[in-house]
Amino acid sequence: MLDLGFVRTNLALVKEKLALRSAETAALLDSFEPLDTERRAAITEVETLKAQRNALSAQFGQLKREGKDISEIQRQTGSLKDRIAELETAANLADEKLQTILQTIPNLPHDSVAKGSSEDENVVVKTWGDPVQIQDAKPHWEIGESLGILDFERAAKISGARFVVQYGSGARLERALANFMLDLHVREHGYVEVLPPTMVNSRSLFSTGQLPKFAEDLFHCDDKGPYTGEYQDSDHWLIPTAEVPLTNLFRDETIDLSNGNISFCAYTPCYRAEAGSHGRDVRGMIRQHQFQKVELVKFTTPETSYDEHEALTRNAETVLEKLGLPYRRMLLCTGDMGFSSAKTYDLEVWLPGQQTYREISSCSNVESFQARRANIRFKPAGASKSEYVHTLNGSGLAVGRTYLAVLENYQQPDGSVRVPEVLVPYMGGETVLRPQRFGKAVE
Secondary structure (H helix, E strand, O other): OOOHHHHHHOHHHHHHHHHHHOHHHHHOOOOHHHHHHHHHHHHHHHHHHHHHHHHHHHHHHHHHHOOOOOHHHHHHHHHHHHHHHHHHHHHHHHHHHHHHHHHHOOOOOOOOOOOOOOHHHOEEEEEEOOOOOOOOOOOHHHHHHHHOOEEHHHHHHHHOOOOOEEOHHHHHHHHHHHHHHHHHHHHOOOOEEOOOOOEEOHHHHHHHOOOOOOHHHOEEOOOOOOOOOOOOOOOOEEOOOOHHHHHHOOOOEEEOOOOOOEEEEEEEEEEOOOOOOOOOOOOOOOOOOEEEEEEEEEEEOOOOHHHHHHHHHHHHHHHHHHHOOOEEEEEOOOOOOOOOOOEEEEEEEEEOOOOEEEEEEEEEEOOOHHHHHHOEEEOOOOOOOOEEOEEEEEEEEEHHHHHHHHHHHOEOOOOOEEOOHHHHHHHOOOOEEOOOOOOOOOO
């Protein structure tokens, strides 16, 4: 969330920055100035009337001591009381409307972000590895079903569309990828592993920016009744990403950053309703309602956050490089960034079975946007007042999408799949995935 004082003082600049996202986004601020003017005028008049009331109170005491008529002063005092209450109600209502505006406008894009209106204007920052070209390459859903390790049909019977069951070596591959990623980030990149809850309350989702705007993309539990727009501590939602519980670990706290940034990683299931993606990526594992992900989250000072953003992105890239998966880094343009982001890099992995690059990680610096909503602060050395921290997050990586990238990039002519060398120890020495059958239906 943006600071009210900053928006008030820099309204033209804020509108200009939001217009880089879209004209509709900038229009969200059209009512800000009249509301703010109304609020401040009401507050100013309240202070004036309170001073008049105090003066009348002094006269009231004097007249009463002298035994004189106090009825007129009582009438004036009562009139002032009613007017003050009316103005305070108006000021509070205007303030609520201003807060609603602040809660619904996205973060401002950093100056280094490319201007653009859609993903077509994202910028290729770098590429790594040559895209693998395989004759008659198959997509991962065909490979997995041929190997007997992916079962979309039974998953649909159990849960509906956009779920998958994994068997045998396939299930082990998912676990191997997650363990490899966690070991890499903890041992080589210095992250602290966390196992957080995967159900959170609405205050947590408000803090990271999913609520109120993106409620339809989330799964809400009905243990406390339907979502009413209130940010409660006692209702529950399934997390869309571990970014939510990790960031909220320090909600309403002032943390110590005197020894440098705080870096967390977590492996969790993630749940997304994908309400706005009907008809997109309906085959395979690209867009699932449930998937597993290793998430990276950093808490930094404003001075170091962009260096840490580059470092976090490199940490995610290292996973792909050690797995030998070709990828490219994309700088998202202003019109394609997420709600909370000030700057985002997407990592896109090459999928030979689909002859395209697909997103596998999104690494964002959200600056103080989430910290302001979550009230997470730090005290700079020698400072008398605390400041909001900067938070960063990124996938390190989405395990399911890494899984399918392995299947497509390491597929062999005989239908088997070679296991990347770094994963062999995590696979118990297994070097090749071959066809296997578990509970094959009787014809």
